[in-house]
Amino acid sequence: MSDGFGLDHLPYGVFTTRASAPRVGVRFADRVVDVASVRPELDRPTLNDFMALGPEVWSQTRTEIAGLVESDTLPSYAVDDVTLQLPFAVGDYVDFYASLEHASNLGRIFRPDQEPLLPNWRHLPVGYHGRSGTVVVSGTPVVRPCGQRKAPTDDAPVFGPSRRLDIETELGFVIGVGSELGDRIGVDEFAQHVFGVVGVNDWSARDIQSWEYVPLGPFLGKSFATSVSAWVTPLAALAAARADLPAQDPAPLPYLSGTEGWALDIDIEVVLNGEVVSRPPYRGMYWSPAQMLAHLTVNGASTRTGDLFASGTISGAEPETRGSFLELSWGGKEPFAGGHTFLEDGDEVVLRYGAPGAGGGRITLGEVAGRIDPARE
Amino acid sequence: MSDGFGLDHLPYGVFTTRASAPRVGVRFADRVVDVASVRPELDRPTLNDFMALGPEVWSQTRTEIAGLVESDTLPSYAVDDVTLQLPFAVGDYVDFYASLEHASNLGRIFRPDQEPLLPNWRHLPVGYHGRSGTVVVSGTPVVRPCGQRKAPTDDAPVFGPSRRLDIETELGFVIGVGSELGDRIGVDEFAQHVFGVVGVNDWSARDIQSWEYVPLGPFLGKSFATSVSAWVTPLAALAAARADLPAQDPAPLPYLSGTEGWALDIDIEVVLNGEVVSRPPYRGMYWSPAQMLAHLTVNGASTRTGDLFASGTISGAEPETRGSFLELSWGGKEPFAGGHTFLEDGDEVVLRYGAPGAGGGRITLGEVAGRIDPARE
Numbered sequence: 001m002s003d004g005f006g007l008d009h010l011p012y013g014v015f016t017t018r019a020s021a022p023r024v025g026v027r028f029a030d031r032v033v034d035v036a037s038v039r040p041e042l043d044r045p046t047l048n049d050f051m052a053l054g055p056e057v058w059s060q061t062r063t064e065i066a067g068l069v070e071s072d073t074l075p076s077y078a079v080d081d082v083t084l085q086l087p088f089a090v091g092d093y094v095d096f097y098a099s100l101e102h103a104s105n106l107g108r109i110f111r112p113d114q115e116p117l118l119p120n121w122r123h124l125p126v127g128y129h130g131r132s133g134t135v136v137v138s139g140t141p142v143v144r145p146c147g148q149r150k151a152p153t154d155d156a157p158v159f160g161p162s163r164r165l166d167i168e169t170e171l172g173f174v175i176g177v178g179s180e181l182g183d184r185i186g187v188d189e190f191a192q193h194v195f196g197v198v199g200v201n202d203w204s205a206r207d208i209q210s211w212e213y214v215p216l217g218p219f220l221g222k223s224f225a226t227s228v229s230a231w232v233t234p235l236a237a238l239a240a241a242r243a244d245l246p247a248q249d250p251a252p253l254p255y256l257s258g259t260e261g262w263a264l265d266i267d268i269e270v271v272l273n274g275e276v277v278s279r280p281p282y283r284g285m286y287w288s289p290a291q292m293l294a295h296l297t298v299n300g301a302s303t304r305t306g307d308l309f310a311s312g313t314i315s316g317a318e319p320e321t322r323g324s325f326l327e328l329s330w331g332g333k334e335p336f337a338g339g340h341t342f343l344e345d346g347d348e349v350v351l352r353y354g355a356p357g358a359g360g361g362r363i364t365l366g367e368v369a370g371r372i373d374p375a376r377e
Numbered sequence: 378m379s380d381g382f383g384l385d386h387l388p389y390g391v392f393t394t395r396a397s398a399p400r401v402g403v404r405f406a407d408r409v410v411d412v413a414s415v416r417p418e419l420d421r422p423t424l425n426d427f428m429a430l431g432p433e434v435w436s437q438t439r440t441e442i443a444g445l446v447e448s449d450t451l452p453s454y455a456v457d458d459v460t461l462q463l464p465f466a467v468g469d470y471v472d473f474y475a476s477l478e479h480a481s482n483l484g485r486i487f488r489p490d491q492e493p494l495l496p497n498w499r500h501l502p503v504g505y506h507g508r509s510g511t512v513v514v515s516g517t518p519v520v521r522p523c524g525q526r527k528a529p530t531d532d533a534p535v536f537g538p539s540r541r542l543d544i545e546t547e548l549g550f551v552i553g554v555g556s557e558l559g560d561r562i563g564v565d566e567f568a569q570h571v572f573g574v575v576g577v578n579d580w581s582a583r584d585i586q587s588w589e590y591v592p593l594g595p596f597l598g599k600s601f602a603t604s605v606s607a608w609v610t611p612l613a614a615l616a617a618a619r620a621d622l623p624a625q626d627p628a629p630l631p632y633l634s635g636t637e638g639w640a641l642d643i644d645i646e647v648v649l650n651g652e653v654v655s656r657p658p659y660r661g662m663y664w665s666p667a668q669m670l671a672h673l674t675v676n677g678a679s680t681r682t683g684d685l686f687a688s689g690t691i692s693g694a695e696p697e698t699r700g701s702f703l704e705l706s707w708g709g710k711e712p713f714a715g716g717h718t719f720l721e722d723g724d725e726v727v728l729r730y731g732a733p734g735a736g737g738g739r740i741t742l743g744e745v746a747g748r749i750d751p752a753r754e
Contacts, residue, residue: 097593119527120525120527120589120591123525123533124525124534126592126596128594132468132509133468133469133679134558134678134679136558143558143677145676146675146677147675147676148500150496150500157501159630159632181520181602182520182753211497212497212501212503213594216503216505217505217590217595218505218593219471219503219506223506223673223678224678253534254536296597296600298597299522300601300602300753301510301601302510303510376677
């Protein structure tokens with residue numbers, strides 16, 4: 001048993017041992033295989049140089065590594081004996097809002113008397129830029145952020161630790177081959193540019209966010225930390241997970257239409273202090289990652305190796321498939337999982353991702369774990 | 378005559394000649410002085426390694442370079458004979474909204490029946506993350522972006538080149554010494570972290586922006602290009618430009634209060650096709666750059682060498698001091714400068730910045746120039 005990390009998966013990460021500088025490793029079963037000897041671009045402290053080489057080299061290298069792993073000719077370490085690092089240097093980080101159910105839930109919670117979806121939502125994948133410098137690897141503790149908040153009943157804002165600290169269960173996409181300023185990446189060019197997939201938890205302080213976000217969007221309510229998995233699953237490992245997109249109504253504009261759907265059948269578990277509290281399904285997301293990337297570049301914005309874009313919170317239609325505590329507790333009014341509303345100090349959240357692998361098996365994407373440390377006042 | 382580039386200024390940039398790799402140069406009069414021999418960190422393709430050394434080294438190096446320039450012992454080139462590059466590798470790019478007059482004008486234009494300022498505006502410097510990968514050096518042409526727009530009278534959005542392409546006249550601040558995740562930078566620690574100042578034009582497609590920006594803020598309406606000056610003026614060169622902040626009412630929360638005001642007496646000219654069309658004054662900006670940086674980090678967000686944060690559009694109280702075409706043409710309804718509303722293909726905009734220098738003279742900050750190229754459809 002490879003427990004989701006078999007030859008059909010082989011995700012990439014960056015690791016250190018006590019004796020060695022950071023370099024690229026590949027996960028196989030419970031081992032980290034040192035692949036630095038396979039290509040010079042893998043003997044690096046980030047995946048960026050390798051990701052920049054493009055799909056042909058990605059494919060050749062994956063085949064070569066699979067052979068070397070199978071023949072057990074490369075050095076390896078027990079995964080518990082290494083330290084996993086942030087696997088890539090993040091260029092720009094963009095977060096989308098691609099779940100119809102999540103966007104609708106937020107509309108119902110915050111604007112109960114109005115149409116839940118805003119007028120632009122079905123016409124374009126709404127997104128914004130997040131802070132790339134605070135993208136951290138799974139396992140990094142998250143310090144509860146301080147900031148201004150103001151309840152509608154308060155006369156003036158107060159300053160202090162966030163009281164509505166939340167998760168956002170997301171999937172992220174990492175650019176391997178960038179694009180030039182003025183150019184666009186079409187929907188069907190997705191696989192020429194995107195190297196792979198990571199799990200993402202976009203920690204959010206809802207009280208800070210709700211006071212600050214008008215009119216320029218979220219800022220300090222999100223910028224304190226975004227956790228990503230230590231393992232980047234290559235797109236090639238997700239071939240069996242590809243699925244049809246849900247129907248889109250109205251039909252998207254031509255630049256958002258393609259022949260390749262890129263929905264992905266990825267199941268997620270949200271684990272709070274060891275208990276599964278939600279199971280968001282990625283498969284039903286309204287906007288595909290290929291549409292997100294086409295939208296991101298339609299104005300001629302360039303992209304770079306290491307750019308990360310994420311789906312936004314993944315929520316399904318059923319209450320037990322919601323991807324944020326804000327939705328699971330319905331705005332903090334309906335405690336779940338034994339009395340939880342938002343995150344308490346000491347809480348640990350692990351996001352687990354699984355998908356169909358080649359040959360009828362399953363692959364386990366890299367998990368995203370984080371524990372809440374108390375605020376520093 | 379040094380024309381604003383005398384010994385009291387000495388801004389840093391990065392240049393190439395036909396024969397040489399990119400390295401750091403210092404502007405003196407109409408010459409670019411090759412300072413690569415002064416310190417190894419200046420023999421680099423960006424300013425980042427030098428900026429990371431901190432204020433003591435910045436000060437020593439500035440004194441040393443001034444002496445070497447005065448004695449004419451370093452090689453130099455005519456500024457017209459070199460190519461100026463983006464002077465620093467941009468980490469995260471944050472744009473604020475710090476002008477009371479600009480924020481009020483936008484409120485009056487877009488929400489004429491309501492209070493112009495939103496409730497949070499006087500309590501915190503509103504800001505958001507922009508795209509760092511599309512920060513370009515002065516002189517880079519700007520391709521008119523395409524995107525979705527929808528007028529209130531349209532049934533559905535249409536796709537095409539922006540019809541309301543605009544400038545935003547801003548001032549930017551470059552982080553030299555970063556800060557750790559979980560830490561804060563206090564208002565009075567500004568000069569320990571900020572290396573210098575650049576001119577910024579945050580090109581904006583108002584029609585794309587107004588359709589997309591709810592609820593997560595500006596995205597494609599801004600992400601196609603942000604131009605910065607080729608010269609970074611060290612903070613030390615702006616000592617004579619320091620001024621008192623305007624009164625802030627209500628008093629800011631303690632984390633936004635400091636003893637060092639960091640208002641800056643910088644005059645700006647907006648030049649459209651050779652004609653000065655506006656003169657925005659930086660001096661009257663409501664929120665200081667030190668307050669912006671304290672706010673940016675109060676949630677524990679880390680900062681890195683090369684992070685850029687900008688003021689947002691600078692507008693004064695008088696119509697002829699407005700920093701965007703949106704305001705100069707009052708939402709496109711009042712043509713200015715011989716019939717202009719928004720930018721036409723072929724228009725060239727140059728932002729010029731001047732400030733008091735040491736000893737009663739004036740310094741000229743690096744200009745920010747850009748010409749509009751037609752959309753690529």
